[in-house]
Amino acid sequence: MVASSHLLIVGGSDAGISAALRAREVDPACDVTVVVADRYPNYSICGLPFWLGGEIADWHDLAHRKAEDIEAQGIYLLLEHTAQAIDPAGKAVTVVDKAGESQQIPYDSLVIGTGAVPTRPPIKGLEQPGVFFLRTMADGFALRDDLAVRSPASAVVVGGGYIGLEMAEALSRRGIQVTLVEYLPSVLTTLDSPLGTLVGEELNRHGVTITTGVAVEAIDRQGGHLTVTGSGGFHVETDLVLVAAGVRPDANLATAAGVEVGHWGAICVNRVMETSVPHIYAAGDCAETYHRLLQRHVYLPLGSTAHKQGRVAGENAAGGQAVFAGTLGTQVVKVFDLVAARTGLREAEAREAGFEPLTVQVETWDHKAYYPGAHKLRLCVTGDRGSGQLLGAQVVGHRAAEISKRIDAFAVALFNQMAVAALNDADLSYTPPLSTPWDAVQIAAQVWMEKR
Amino acid sequence: MVASSHLLIVGGSDAGISAALRAREVDPACDVTVVVADRYPNYSICGLPFWLGGEIADWHDLAHRKAEDIEAQGIYLLLEHTAQAIDPAGKAVTVVDKAGESQQIPYDSLVIGTGAVPTRPPIKGLEQPGVFFLRTMADGFALRDDLAVRSPASAVVVGGGYIGLEMAEALSRRGIQVTLVEYLPSVLTTLDSPLGTLVGEELNRHGVTITTGVAVEAIDRQGGHLTVTGSGGFHVETDLVLVAAGVRPDANLATAAGVEVGHWGAICVNRVMETSVPHIYAAGDCAETYHRLLQRHVYLPLGSTAHKQGRVAGENAAGGQAVFAGTLGTQVVKVFDLVAARTGLREAEAREAGFEPLTVQVETWDHKAYYPGAHKLRLCVTGDRGSGQLLGAQVVGHRAAEISKRIDAFAVALFNQMAVAALNDADLSYTPPLSTPWDAVQIAAQVWMEKR
Numbered sequence: 001m002v003a004s005s006h007l008l009i010v011g012g013s014d015a016g017i018s019a020a021l022r023a024r025e026v027d028p029a030c031d032v033t034v035v036v037a038d039r040y041p042n043y044s045i046c047g048l049p050f051w052l053g054g055e056i057a058d059w060h061d062l063a064h065r066k067a068e069d070i071e072a073q074g075i076y077l078l079l080e081h082t083a084q085a086i087d088p089a090g091k092a093v094t095v096v097d098k099a100g101e102s103q104q105i106p107y108d109s110l111v112i113g114t115g116a117v118p119t120r121p122p123i124k125g126l127e128q129p130g131v132f133f134l135r136t137m138a139d140g141f142a143l144r145d146d147l148a149v150r151s152p153a154s155a156v157v158v159g160g161g162y163i164g165l166e167m168a169e170a171l172s173r174r175g176i177q178v179t180l181v182e183y184l185p186s187v188l189t190t191l192d193s194p195l196g197t198l199v200g201e202e203l204n205r206h207g208v209t210i211t212t213g214v215a216v217e218a219i220d221r222q223g224g225h226l227t228v229t230g231s232g233g234f235h236v237e238t239d240l241v242l243v244a245a246g247v248r249p250d251a252n253l254a255t256a257a258g259v260e261v262g263h264w265g266a267i268c269v270n271r272v273m274e275t276s277v278p279h280i281y282a283a284g285d286c287a288e289t290y291h292r293l294l295q296r297h298v299y300l301p302l303g304s305t306a307h308k309q310g311r312v313a314g315e316n317a318a319g320g321q322a323v324f325a326g327t328l329g330t331q332v333v334k335v336f337d338l339v340a341a342r343t344g345l346r347e348a349e350a351r352e353a354g355f356e357p358l359t360v361q362v363e364t365w366d367h368k369a370y371y372p373g374a375h376k377l378r379l380c381v382t383g384d385r386g387s388g389q390l391l392g393a394q395v396v397g398h399r400a401a402e403i404s405k406r407i408d409a410f411a412v413a414l415f416n417q418m419a420v421a422a423l424n425d426a427d428l429s430y431t432p433p434l435s436t437p438w439d440a441v442q443i444a445a446q447v448w449m450e451k452r
Numbered sequence: 453m454v455a456s457s458h459l460l461i462v463g464g465s466d467a468g469i470s471a472a473l474r475a476r477e478v479d480p481a482c483d484v485t486v487v488v489a490d491r492y493p494n495y496s497i498c499g500l501p502f503w504l505g506g507e508i509a510d511w512h513d514l515a516h517r518k519a520e521d522i523e524a525q526g527i528y529l530l531l532e533h534t535a536q537a538i539d540p541a542g543k544a545v546t547v548v549d550k551a552g553e554s555q556q557i558p559y560d561s562l563v564i565g566t567g568a569v570p571t572r573p574p575i576k577g578l579e580q581p582g583v584f585f586l587r588t589m590a591d592g593f594a595l596r597d598d599l600a601v602r603s604p605a606s607a608v609v610v611g612g613g614y615i616g617l618e619m620a621e622a623l624s625r626r627g628i629q630v631t632l633v634e635y636l637p638s639v640l641t642t643l644d645s646p647l648g649t650l651v652g653e654e655l656n657r658h659g660v661t662i663t664t665g666v667a668v669e670a671i672d673r674q675g676g677h678l679t680v681t682g683s684g685g686f687h688v689e690t691d692l693v694l695v696a697a698g699v700r701p702d703a704n705l706a707t708a709a710g711v712e713v714g715h716w717g718a719i720c721v722n723r724v725m726e727t728s729v730p731h732i733y734a735a736g737d738c739a740e741t742y743h744r745l746l747q748r749h750v751y752l753p754l755g756s757t758a759h760k761q762g763r764v765a766g767e768n769a770a771g772g773q774a775v776f777a778g779t780l781g782t783q784v785v786k787v788f789d790l791v792a793a794r795t796g797l798r799e800a801e802a803r804e805a806g807f808e809p810l811t812v813q814v815e816t817w818d819h820k821a822y823y824p825g826a827h828k829l830r831l832c833v834t835g836d837r838g839s840g841q842l843l844g845a846q847v848v849g850h851r852a853a854e855i856s857k858r859i860d861a862f863a864v865a866l867f868n869q870m871a872v873a874a875l876n877d878a879d880l881s882y883t884p885p886l887s888t889p890w891d892a893v894q895i896a897a898q899v900w901m902e903k904r
Binding site: 014025044046047050055056061062064292302303304305306307308324325326327328329330331332333334339341343368369370371372399400402404405406407408409411412413415416418422423425426427428429430431432433434435437438439441450 | 466477496498499502507508513514516744754755756757758759760776777778779780781782783784785786791793795820821822823824851852854856857858859860861863864865867868870874875877878879880881882883884885886887889890891893902
């Protein structure tokens with residue numbers, strides 16, 4: 001009789017739970033324990049802004065799966081336990097509970113899925129009451145309580161990335177006067193500036209003040225009020241500050257055990273999600289991500305990627321042979337009635353990677369203009385002039401205009417290293433209420449082909 | 453000095469105009485004439501049901517392009533002219549105008565884009581007043597006039613394909629009591645029966661009576677009323693009958709000139725859209741279509757395919773070297789609030805083509821169920837058990853659930869002969885209001901992988 005293998009997973013969010021579920025699928029005899037720092041395994045932290053904005057009534061609904069459902073898969077959840085140290089030689093992890101009681105948990109394979117923590121930009125006064133970050137369920141509860149108790153009339157959101165934009169919308173929905181401050185020249189700098197600007201305009205239309213090109217330097221508190229000051233004489237009085245300046249990998253547990261990290265501070269992994277230390281895998285926002293187009297690892301923390309990496313790590317930790325196919329950096333955000341999405345490389349990224357990029361911008365309809373409800377889309381397509389290979393795409397438009405699935409068509413094309421011209425040849429669906437005979441994706445491809 | 457080449461195109465719908473536009477792009481010196489039987493070049497006949505249903509106010513809006521816009525591209529339109537005969541040896545076409553005046557038009561290259569005509573099923577009484585077909589703008593005007601003059605209270609639609617379904621909706625929108633009769637056991641038999649049934653239920657919900665498994669045999673007229681009778685004692689009194697029993701290629705002009713046709717009666721073409729006769733190309737609904745998965749020609753008349761074939765024919769007729777990439781049979785229809793789409797092969801088609809197909813049916817959410825407005829999708833995925841290759845997909849769901857672009861993700865995957873497992877690895881977009889961390893497309897792929 002062969003003893004069942006012990007798989008220990010540190011982290012109960014997307015990567016950790018995906019790893020656990022996949023391991024049990026691959027090897028139903030595998031013994032799986034997940035160490036979860038809080039009481040909320042497998043919660044969709046991506047959903048926090050929608051709950052805080054009142055679009056979702058009950059935070060319990062944010063759970064991808066209930067704890068019982070996870071346990072029903074034969075997974076043992078160690079809630080409110082924190083992993084303190086890994087002993088790679090002894091193949092064990094020291095875990096501490098809320099009461100300070102510690103135990104050693106042995107493993108045959110270990111998956112580190114410790115996630116990320118919010119970046120703390122160099123701003124004076126971040127530690128004061130009324131200043132919030134948003135990453136964990138606890139962060140969400142703290143912000144909710146403050147909103148309920150103090151009913152702030154105004155807020156400053158620092159950072160114009162996904163969370164900053166979604167929270168600007170969420171706070172606006174609660175009737176709060178929001179000022180969003182971004183250090184760079186436009187919001188959503190993961191898109192080309194003309195497209196990011198459209199997102200800023202959508203926020204403006206809904207009463208959000210956008211200030212770009214300003215570095216916030218200090219937050220001062222007097223009475224219940226906060227004063228936010230920054231470069232160029234920026235000065236705003238507000239009731240609440242939310243700092244959404246991105247995240248950095250939470251790799252302390254790993255590094256203390258001698259696990260190698262890359263220069264983003266993220267855990268180095270290969271394409272089977274192994275770290276530099278035998279029997280230790282890593283997945284999700286704490287780890288690097290293999291980029292399918294760049295053919296090297298980058299740091300690109302995204303929920304969808306965490307699920308995929310977790311699945312690979314779990315399968316391999318349970319004796320399987322999965323390979324992470326790689327990210328394309330596919331991302332999408334909904335801000336009020338606008339959706340902005342991208343996949344692949346932008347012009348500068350492509351040039352840096354040694355391509356000879358050409359990018360075109362196109363405006364075209366989502367469906368036949370004669371049919372009610374047609375919306376104009378803005379698309380950017382980037383391809384390699386020499387080879388004709390598709391390198392990336394960006395699409396912005398109304399939320400009813402099926403933006404995100406159009407980006408998915410580009411993403412599947414990128415996955416297959418398709419030429420822009422081949423995408424134009426693909427047999428995409430057409431009916432007047434939903435598309436044009438050449439879909440917007442292909443009209444953009446044709447413009448690229450003409451300009452090449 | 454080289455004389456410019458003369459390109460003659462017979463047919464002013466999707467294939468013909470696409471060919472004309474592409475020829476002028478490829479060779480701006482090319483002399484392009486398009487013979488158009490009516491006064492409506494480049495009209496979107498796919499839009500007729502929406503105009504007849506009142507969703508589009510002005511029929512002029514159905515034009516993909518105005519005649520002036522086409523002429524501005526240096527294309528000569530010969531409106532209300534009919535091509536009567538091709539002289540392949542003399543490289544000329546005899547064309548007759550409304551007054552019966554005939555002329556010979558010489559060509560260096562000829563593109564036949566004569567389209568299709570409605571199938572006339574073996575039903576007695578099809579020629580009577582009150583019985584309509586819908587294919588051309590003239591058909592649309594005739595039906596509109598009848599609706600306006602007689603204000604029919606009831607209608608029978610014969611045929612549960614795309615046009616039949618769209619017209620059942622259109623007539624219902626006008627307050628007409630509609631009975632739809634389909635010969636086969638369910639409507640929309642281009643989808644698997646459980647999915648086609650959902651479309652039938654949507655029509656039912658909106659007051660349309662669906663009768664399946666009935667062959668209509670006769671239409672009798674007494675006074676202003678029609679009686680439709682069929683197999684199994686089917687008997688309905690009605691004011692109007694619309695026959696939408698599919699189309700057959702209009703290849704008479706071609707066959708008279710010795711151009712080879714296939715056993716669907718459609719013009720045989722190779723992948724550069726050449727017919728069996730030198731210097732004569734064909735494209736669109738009059739021609740066969742190369743199927744990328746079956747690797748042989750089929751008859752599959754679709755507007756999106758006509759555009760693509762026309763583009764290839766026009767490019768090659770003007771001296772270019774384009775190859776038609778092939779259809780995947782991608783199709784989509786919106787019926788009231790439901791969208792039904794498919795791409796690739798279904799189980800039986802795949803088996804017939806020598807694959808070892810496995811099909812799974814999946815029900816899953818279009819986006820995170822916690823976010824308002826989530827809808828359940830029904831998906832079918834067919835793949836080859838042996839190789840793991842994706843062979844086809846079908847999706848049905850609410851019109852807000854981005855069905856058609858999800859089918860496009862499958863279509864791009866099929867274009868690249870992707871494995872089902874690879875589609876699961878693709879980096880698709882995720883945000884809670886628009887998708888799930890594994891998109892519905894991938895959840896279906898995972899179910900297929902488990903069942904394999």
